[in-house]
Amino acid sequence: MEEETTLQQLRSKATELLLREDWNESIKVYSKFISLCQQLLSNTIQQSDLLKLQKSLCLSFSNRAEARFRLRDFEEALKDCDEALQIDNTHFKTLVCKGKILLNLNRYSLALDCFKGVLGLESQQCNGNLEMLNGFIEKCKKLDYLSRTGNFDVSDWISGGFSGVCPELGEFVGNVEIKRSEISGRGLFSTKNIDVGSLILVTKAVATERCILPKCSNGVLGENAQLVMWKNFIDKVNESASKCPKIRHLISKLSIGENEDDLEVPDISLFKPETEGVNFPTEDLDVDKILSVLDVNSLVEEAVSSKVLGKNSDYYGIGLWLLPCLINHSCSPNARRLHIGDYVVVLASRVVKAGEEITFAYYDVLSPFSKRKEMAKTWGFQCECKRCKYEEEMQSKPEIGEIEKGIERGVDVGCAIFRLEECMRRWVMRGKEKGYFRASFWKAFSEAYESEKTVRRWGRKIPALEPIVDSLVEAVGGDERVLKVLVRKLKKSGNGFAEMERAIKLGRGVYGKIVKKQALRILLELGVHE
Ligand SMILES: C[S@@+](CC[C@H](N)C(=O)[O-])C[C@H]1O[C@@H](n2cnc3c(N)ncnc32)[C@H](O)[C@@H]1O
Incomplete structure (x- = not known):
């Protein structure tokens, strides 16, 4: 029959394209094959021909699903899988493909059901692929747990030096x-x-x-x-x-x-x-x-x-x-x-x-109000956060502008901090508001704490690093630059238990709950050597 020959040719061509990983072309040829096959099916009466055509149709839907999956067209690939499974709901290749698609769509528990279903088939194909199937099942279980609990730990990856x-x-x-x-x-x-x-x-x-x-x-x-x-x-x-x-x-x-x-x-x-x-x-x-x-x-x-x-x-x-x-x-x-x-x-x-x-933060919040205003502009908005509203009001105080200009000009940072702290005391500022300004002038604080000369010269006239760190965390949360200065100081002065705890707590606010302390230490070290 002429149609059968055409069908045969289309199938060989599509298979060849699939093997060559020419996904787009193979989809085109499979689509032709599928529509011709469906046409023939509607006119076929003989049971043996019917079964043969259905088998071919199932396989071509399955192969087109695979090609679409490779092109990350998950929606259409899933539809093809369902068409194939309507013909044969135990089709090994299709079930595996559907599981992989669901996994990519982050529908972990459905993917798990799919792979478990394949294992249940106990077919020859299944026995030959046990390792692969169990690997998928483990992965689905792990990701399903993560997506339900949010508990994940990158400690081993960090400890392994981010390899792999x-x-x-x-x-x-x-x-x-x-x-x-x-x-x-x-x-x-x-x-x-x-x-x-x-x-x-x-x-x-x-x-x-x-x-x-x-x-x-x-x-x-x-x-x-x-x-x-x-x-x-x-x-x-x-x-x-x-x-x-x-x-x-x-x-x-x-x-x-x-x-x-x-x-x-x-x-x-x-x-x-x-x-x-x-x-x-x-x-x-x-x-x-x-x-x-x-x-x-x-x-x-x-x-x-x-x-x-x-x-x-x-x-x-x-x-x-x-x-x-x-x-x-x-x-x-x-x-x-x-x-x-x-x-x-x-x-x-x-x-x-x-x-x-x-x-x-869309942009650097450890910078003065005027700079942040500029950065917000490049983002196309005027920042309406509480800190900006507060600092905008405080712009009327000339001292703020003077301190900012002084830091830009390169005055002694100890002097800038002394002045800022003294102003904040005079203006009877509350804890968080002080944190806002300390974050705005972080550049001066970090330079001061990193310079032994400044620390020696200003001594108790400027606040110690630790309460400043706590104040910054209250105002802007964990930040790796603050953590870096803290860890460097810890290294120089030898690790006190309370200080180490402070660094670990701050580390959590920067990198999340890294479960293994060894991994968190590696991260802290990385920051120091940068
Ligand atoms: C990624 S969207 C954030 C969600 C957005 N508010 C919404 O309704 O879809 C970014 C946009 O939100 C607005 N936006 C975000 N943060 C802002 C802020 N601090 N002050 C004023 N507008 C802000 C700006 O219009 C900005 O372009």
């Missing part, structure tokens, strides 16, 4: 909700008390783009390289959005930096992995909208965590992580982010009370 691939993380959304924010538009709020170093959320990027940027002679990072990187990044986001209705829907909910108070408040459940199966409306998302969203919401992989977590210092990465897009900036943040592989981890950098808004 970075640890696998599971998506996790802690006790948070999305509400209207006093800062701007919507924000993320805690629903329970969160202690220092605890995870708030872990989420995988929609897309990331990374490169090592060449430095030009004037020290500016290569402009061309940045443009290429930005273009690639936009293409990747576009591709992810075109393949996944959930991503498209969530991107459409993000701010473009205008009229934020009119934006709808989405339910937090939309951002959780288990909503993957929900039918999201298919909205139009034009490139202009994507560009505006990326402008406001993409994050640079924080230089410090990229560096500390085993990457090159000239390395530059940009990405879009959906739920963190609902987190506002504050110059007095209570959270910080770490980047591990394609995941962003948001952790509490100080104690967060139930009902408090979760905020992290």
Whole structure:
């Protein structure tokens, strides 16, 4: 029969393309094969032919699923798996492929059911692949546990000097909700008390783009390289959005930096992995909208965590992580982010009370008000956080401007600190407010504590490092630069138990709850030698 010959040819061609890993072409040929096969099926009466055609159809859906999976078109790949499983719900290859897709969509418990189902088949194929199947089952169990509890530990990776691939993380959304924010538009709020170093959320990027940027002679990072990187990044986001209705829907909910108070408040459940199966409306998302969203919401992989977590210092990465897009900036943040592989981890950098808004820093908060104002401008907003409001009011005091100018001119930093502390005493400032100003003038504090000459010269006329560290943590949470100065001092003076405890506590607010003390020590050491 002519059709049978065509069918035969299409199948051989598709298999050949699949083996050559030409995924796009193999999908095209399998699609032709599938539609011809379906046509023939509707006209076939003989039972033996029917079974043969169904078997071929099942295999081609399965192979097309594999090709789509390789192209990360998970939604369509999943549909193909379900078509194949409707014909044969014990089809080994399809079940394994479906498990892998679900794992990539962070639907760990469903993936686990899938792999367990395969093991239950007790077929020959299954027995020959026991190791692979058990590996997947272990991985699903681990990630499912992580996504339910947020308990993960990167100690071994750190202790091993960041060698090998970075640890696998599971998506996790802690006790948070999305509400209207006093800062701007919507924000993320805690629903329970969160202690220092605890995870708030872990989420995988929609897309990331990374490169090592060449430095030009004037020290500016290569402009061309940045443009290429930005273009690639936009293409990747576009591709992810075109393949996944959930991503498209969530991107459409993000701010473009205008009229934020009119934006709808989405339910937090939309951002959780288990909503993957929900039918999201298919909205139009034009490139202009994507560009505006990326402008406001993409994050640079924080230089410090990229560096500390085993990457090159000239390395530059940009990405879009959906739920963190609902987190506002504050110059007095209570959270910080770490980047591990394609995941962003948001952790509490100080104690967060139930009902408090979760905020992290978009730019350096250990800088004076005037500089922060400039940085907010480049982000396209005027910062509405409590610290900025307070410091704005205090700008009327001429002493503040004088101290700032003095530090810029290079006056003795001990003198600047002495003056600042004296002013704050005179103005009867409260604890947190003092912390705000100490954070603004951190440059002077760090220089003073790092210089034995300054410390000797000013002695008790300037505060000791430890109460300043506590005051800074209260105002801006854990910060690796503060930790570095503290650990250096500890090294010089020999480790007192109380001081070490202070450093470990601060370390938790910077790197999270690194369970093994040895790993935390390695991180502390890394900071010192930088
Ligand atoms: C990533 S979004 C944060 C979530 C946003 N509020 C929303 O409703 O989608 C960034 C935008 O939020 C606003 N924003 C964030 N932090 C702010 C702050 N401290 N002060 C004023 N606006 C802020 C700015 O419009 C900024 O462009």
